Amino acid sequence: xxxxxxxxxxxxxxxxxxxxxxxxxxxxxxxxxxxxxxxxxxxxxxxxxxxxxxxxxxxxxxxxxxxxxxxxxxxxxxxxxxxxxxxxxxxxxxxxxxxxxxxxxxxxxxxxxxxxxxxxxxxxxxxxxxxxxxxxxxxxxxxxxxxxxxxxxxxxxxxxxxxxxxxxxxxxxxxxxxxxxxxxxxxxxxxxxxxxxxxxxxxxxxxxxxxxxxxxxxxxxxxxxxxxxxxxxxxxxxxxxxxxxxxxxxxxxxxxxxxxxxxxxxxxxxxxxxxxxxxxxxxxxxxxxxxxxxxxxxxxxxxxxxxxxxxxxxxxxxxxxxxxxxxxxxx
Ligand SMILES: C[S@@+](CC[C@H](N)C(=O)[O-])C[C@H]1O[C@@H](n2cnc3c(N)ncnc32)[C@H](O)[C@@H]1O
Numbered sequence: 001x002x003x004x005x006x007x008x009x010x011x012x013x014x015x016x017x018x019x020x021x022x023x024x025x026x027x028x029x030x031x032x033x034x035x036x037x038x039x040x041x042x043x044x045x046x047x048x049x050x051x052x053x054x055x056x057x058x059x060x061x062x063x064x065x066x067x068x069x070x071x072x073x074x075x076x077x078x079x080x081x082x083x084x085x086x087x088x089x090x091x092x093x094x095x096x097x098x099x100x101x102x103x104x105x106x107x108x109x110x111x112x113x114x115x116x117x118x119x120x121x122x123x124x125x126x127x128x129x130x131x132x133x134x135x136x137x138x139x140x141x142x143x144x145x146x147x148x149x150x151x152x153x154x155x156x157x158x159x160x161x162x163x164x165x166x167x168x169x170x171x172x173x174x175x176x177x178x179x180x181x182x183x184x185x186x187x188x189x190x191x192x193x194x195x196x197x198x199x200x201x202x203x204x205x206x207x208x209x210x211x212x213x214x215x216x217x218x219x220x221x222x223x224x225x226x227x228x229x230x231x232x233x234x235x236x237x238x239x240x241x242x243x244x245x246x247x248x249x250x251x252x253x254x255x256x257x258x259x260x261x262x263x264x265x266x267x268x269x270x271x272x273x274x275x276x277x278x279x280x281x282x283x284x285x286x287x288x289x290x291x292x293x294x295x296x297x298x299x300x301x302x303x304x305x306x307x308x309x310x311x312x313x314x315x316x317x318x319x320x321x322x323x324x325x326x327x328x329x330x331x
Contacts (some may be wrong), residue, residue: 007032013040015048017111021104022312023063028070034078041075041082047210049088057102057198061092068092089269099125102198103133105165107145107173108310115172117200118191119163127249130162130188136247136320137162138313140277141169143303143322145310148174150242150273157240158182159226159261160248164192169200169311170244171221178219180211180238182226192223211235228257231264239268244267246277252285263297266327274325275303279317286321293325301330 007015012032019027036044048054049064058064068089075081107113112175138226144151144166151174158167161181171179181192193212196202200216211224226234243265248258273320280286293300303322307314324330 009035009040012036013043013047014111016044018106018109019057020067021106021111021114022109023060023067023103025066025070028067028074033071033074036075036079037311038080038082040107041079041085041229045082045084045088049084049160052088053104053114053116057104057118059104060101060121060194062121064092080324083117085129100131100136104140105133105138105169105311107169111179114263115165115169116163117163117168117195119200126187130160130183130185131191133163133165134247134279135313136277136279137166138311139305139317139320140244140275141304142172142248142307142309142313143275143277143312144244144287145173146306150275151176153177154241155239156244157238157265159228159232159243159245161192161259162188162246164195166244166246167192167221168195171216171219172199173310176219177241178222180222182224184225184227186225189223189225196221196223211236226261228254228261231260238265240272241269243272243274244276247279249276249278249289250281250285252288255289257295259292259296259298262325263296270327274323275322276325278321278323279319280319284321298325298327299329300325 015027036235038103065324068085072089072211074083099122103115103119105115107115121132122317123129127129151170153175155177156170156179158179158181161167161183164181167179167181170176181187183192198215200214200221202214204215204218206213211222214221262274278286290300301324303324305322
């Protein structure tokens, strides 16, 4: 915990701004809040709700309400509270009914390195789990940033991308050749597309049947409909070097279809590398997936993963696994 003795004002404002973007209330309890003069409160507002990013893509009103309420509670006994802090609290209370909001994820705990995702906090919305970012997506992205060589100059295919946090983070930070995010739900696909436009300056969108390719500094970021139950219509020129997926192992009825997709791409490229990040909510389900892999002659290896190196992902995660899947036996 920071104390007010030896921390300068800029650090205090930055720490508070980071805790706001990280959606963490814990730093607010620290002793340094009593140093927050009006001027520092003003600086804090310009780093957060008045920043160009946040003005364009305001974050969760529910969290903003909790944060600003707590901030006011702690500030009031010590200082005059900035008018705009009260004003902002009133405005978010009005807009809380919205189902979607913008989440700003700090990479490397930096205010200069943020991935912004439009998503819901609901587990299921409009019949899909794909409209929010799940913990496995943070885990897979954090691991990818620790293992960038695997992605450098490679064609990446993501299965069940959801709102696109993993794909977008990998394109931003790993020097990929191309990356295609896929899903089978139309609203999810539309949301990925919007999230790509929010995070990259796209020079051009090219529609090619079921594939939309956004051009960003000569890098191609694709969004495509891909249903694991349909191996017949997979476009022939899609030959990934690396396949990734986060939190796509939860429904036993789609284990075999998913593995059929692995099979198709393995036939197209014997060296394809497959990495699947799983949250293990039920060990029978997870073991069922491993068994189905085995029956289909796929081998697997559990990779060791460090927590929270570049991205925070450990909250409330009971048990998890990052699988490397292959036809050959691992050394
Ligand atoms: C739990 S969400 C995970 C989303 C994202 N990967 C993440 O971790 O945040 C599962 C995703 O798989 C997609 N999905 C489920 N069944 C599918 C299928 N048969 N074909 C393609 N995608 C599917 C859903 O639409 C959803 O986006």
